[in-house]
Amino acid sequence: MxxxxxxxxxxxxxxxxxxxxxxxxxxxxxxxxxxxxxxxxxxxxxxxxxxxxxxxxxxxxxxxxxxxxxxxxxxxxxxxxxxxxxxxxxxxxxxxxxxxxxxxxxxxxxxxxxxxxxxxxxxxxxxxxxxxxxxxxxxxxxxxxxxxxxxxxxxxNKDDVQNANKEMNDLASISEQNKGQKGYSDEALNNAIAEMKKEIASEKQDGKNLTREDISKIVNDILKENGLNKILSDNQINVINNIMVNVSNSEILNKDPKAYEKQAKDLASNIKDKAGNLLDKAKELNTEENRNLLQKIWDSIVEFLKKIINWLLSWF
Known part of the structure; x- marks a missing residue:
């Protein structure tokens, strides 16, 4: 085998x-x-x-x-x-x-x-x-x-190629680990990865030297936008952070960030065109969880007010 x-x-x-x-x-x-x-x-x-x-x-x-x-x-x-x-x-x-x-x-x-x-x-x-x-x-x-x-x-650059191979294996592992997870899809993950690359390349065009903290913010923001922040584990998010640090430091991106951004943008658009429904599932799950959280908070407030009212009524 x-x-x-x-x-x-x-x-x-x-x-x-x-x-x-x-x-x-x-x-x-x-x-x-x-x-x-x-x-x-x-x-x-x-x-x-x-x-x-x-x-x-x-x-x-x-x-x-x-x-x-x-x-x-x-x-x-x-x-x-x-x-x-x-x-x-x-x-x-x-x-x-x-x-x-x-x-x-x-x-x-x-x-x-x-x-x-x-x-x-x-x-x-x-x-x-x-x-x-x-x-x-x-x-x-x-x-x-x-x-x-x-x-x-x-x-x-030889390092770019080696990092590309590692990226592919890491993303495959993340998809295997989340197989069957509600709201998760390989398409949603790879769309997020492409969007991260696009954002990093865009920042590089402005001459910005991205720190690990800058990259981490990009990663977390885009995972949240794609509804993946509550699906992926902290370790998996850290793996993605490392992938993006390599992307930011890559020779191919820094040589021509505009062309790199276009490549990543095209991939993200292509995934959305062909698998938009799968991407929406993760976003819907994230929205549903937020709604449930707000509902729980509201229910707690209502319950608290009921207790206050009942206590006051007990005096009459």
Missing amino acids: NKKLIASGTIASILLLNTGGVAFADSNKLNEDIFIKGADLNSQQLEETKKKLDVDDGYKEISITTNDVAKYTGNNNLSFIHSSATITPKKFKKGVTVDIETPENITRITKEQYTNAAITAGIQDSEIKVASIDKVTGEGALTGIYKAYEENGNSL
Whole structure:
């Protein structure tokens, strides 16, 4: 099982080849469609994977091996790689979008988590599709990205990529821990994360040097706006604070905070468009709890007044 979990890391080796789209200069954007295939697929599995990802002869084809993963992650436990992906530059639309073509086989990471991580790493204006012929968790989606940086001489910061991978795993853990919790959804969490990134990037455009306290206020305010402040534990909120400190310090954000803000804004808007009802559930729960609290206070006041009145009446 562990081998398959790690093999899932190659899923977004997609990002490997997106280094052309990592930098914000137009000359560095991805300019061709790329199919990243697991090197250990047999011919039948390869054709099945291509079909799932709608790959045609126009795609440049790249193989990802266990040696690639070992080189860039230090993990030598792989025995095979089946996970595959495509990455396509957006010619007119902006932002990063991710679609999981085999959701039944990507068992842990969601498309919103992939997209948030891609933004943290610096991926720009690309459409990513992910597929696997067998079950993998998908949490190693950024592992192959280092290879692309090296081959393309891109200046994307290594720490940004590592933080993106950690962010993705942390958000997946928070969603697992809150599964079934009333009012919670992974979409609501990732929408809040995107809004936090947008706000931090906006502050950076004004030349503000954000302290940990500043970031904590942004995190708490946005969690409250999204109805998540009473759902998440203190430890989970602290994890999110650490994610946002890394975002604030990232090279990719500080290089061009305006472009980073646009990426995060696009993601938040996309989540709201597709999952607005799930976001509303958390907000409604928060409003209901506030209403219940006020009702309890009012009931206490009424009860107190009744006792006073009854006491006064007892004198007559």
